[in-house]
Amino acid sequence: MIVADLEAARAVAEEEPRAGARGRPGRPVALRGDRFVSLGLELNVDYVSAVVLDLAGRTRLAETRAATTSTDLDGLLAIARDALAQGADGCTVLGAGVAVPALVRGDDRTVAWAPNLRAGAEGASLARALDDLLPGVRVGVSNDANCAAYAEAHHGAATGVDHALYLTGTVGIGAGIVQDGEVMRGAAGFAGEVGHMPIGDSTATCGCGRRGCWEASVGLHAMLAAVGMPELDTPLRSAEAVAARAAADPAVRAGLERVGRDLGLGIAMLSSVLDPEVVVLGGYFAPLGDLVLDPARRTLDERLASAAQVRPELRLSSLGTGAAALGAAELALGPVLAGERDLTGPG
Structure with a gap:
């Protein structure tokens, strides 16, 4: 009766029975997407x-x-x-x-x-x-x-991963912590505000008004300042332009090396606390790829306190700014x- 009502409401649809099943075959039910x-x-x-x-x-x-x-x-x-x-x-x-x-x-x-x-x-x-x-x-x-961490866990680079950490790559740097497909929000719901950890350049001014925040060293504006290039209309367009310039400009590559090192420092700290299996880097990080991931991986290897710790796999977001x-x-x-x-x- 319940299935019939849902089918009448165009919420589900019965499918053909699966071949090879013993006994009276049941009819699988799938969600519909047309209403x-x-x-x-x-x-x-x-x-x-x-x-x-x-x-x-x-x-x-x-x-x-x-x-x-x-x-x-x-x-x-x-x-x-x-x-x-x-x-x-x-x-x-x-x-x-x-x-x-x-x-x-x-x-x-x-x-x-x-x-x-x-x-x-x-x-x-x-x-x-x-x-x-x-x-x-x-x-x-x-x-x-x-939100992005939840999407990556269900549709993107963290699908099938038991414990994942997602890092935004926009003007700000935030984290989403996913355990068994669910977002961990903490006591007040504020878990993941990692962009304001005191990591990186201690003199860099952050959007929050303080100095030395992580996002003041690895956020979009910090990355563009490091390579001396202007901001375009979206983070992805800005990063795509930087990646194209880096192919022929050693100064741009050097700037991205510094950003990657500071990125690795923060990931090392978060990895020691959270022990993620995978770290997904979203936003502007995705078009830059190994230009920032390689120095981040090297720094992460240097900073993990013990050889017993397993370095999390660094993956690029597959979902972009959406x-x-x-x-x-x-x-x-x-x-x-x-x-x-x-x-x-x-x-």
Whole structure:
């Protein structure tokens, strides 16, 4: 009866029985993706992203745009409207989430601290603005690294990994910690705020106002300063330009070597505390590849305290700047997949 109701609601579909099964063959049931979707968004310093994910886990739409300001709420709402029109037309939106480079309180709605975003992002303003766009849909707000880590664990470079650490590679540096497919958030939900660890250049000024933070040595702006190149419209475009220049410019390669060493220092510290099996590097790190990974690996080998420690495998993100939006969309489906929402009613 339950399966019949879900099938009538176009939430599941029965498939053909599997060959070779003994006894009376059962009919496997699979989730359908033609009616129910979720919306995932990301607001970052210099870009906004949107992903529409269907109930079967397929991405119906993914888009990233340059942001005009570091709190481009209008740009976020515009990409959200376009994503709904192009990727969710005729579908029921079950949930929505927005990822931000910030500390988010345990209510999954309130931004507590967003040092890299301008005034106006803190509090519940983002959630309320999206509430108006999606009446009747619960909108959650989450840390961008946590969302990206969740996406990598379910769709990307950390799939099948029991314990993974994800590092963002944008203006800020954050971490998402994944254990057995679930994000570890800590007592107050603030775990992973690694960008402000005192690692690297002790004189470098951070966006938080202090000196010596890790992201002031390995964040996007720090990397561009190290190689003497300008910022382009998104982190990926900036990094692609740097990688192209590095092929012929030894000064650029030397700058990336310094960034890679400071990256390795932080990973060594986190590895000693968390013992991850895999570290996934997202954002601008992906186009640079071994230009930063090789010095990071060497530094990691030098800094691990004991030969008994296993160096985590460093992997590049396979999801690009859409990782956090994809993770936000996936997390928005959580209550549905946990059986907390009835899909058999009208709507």
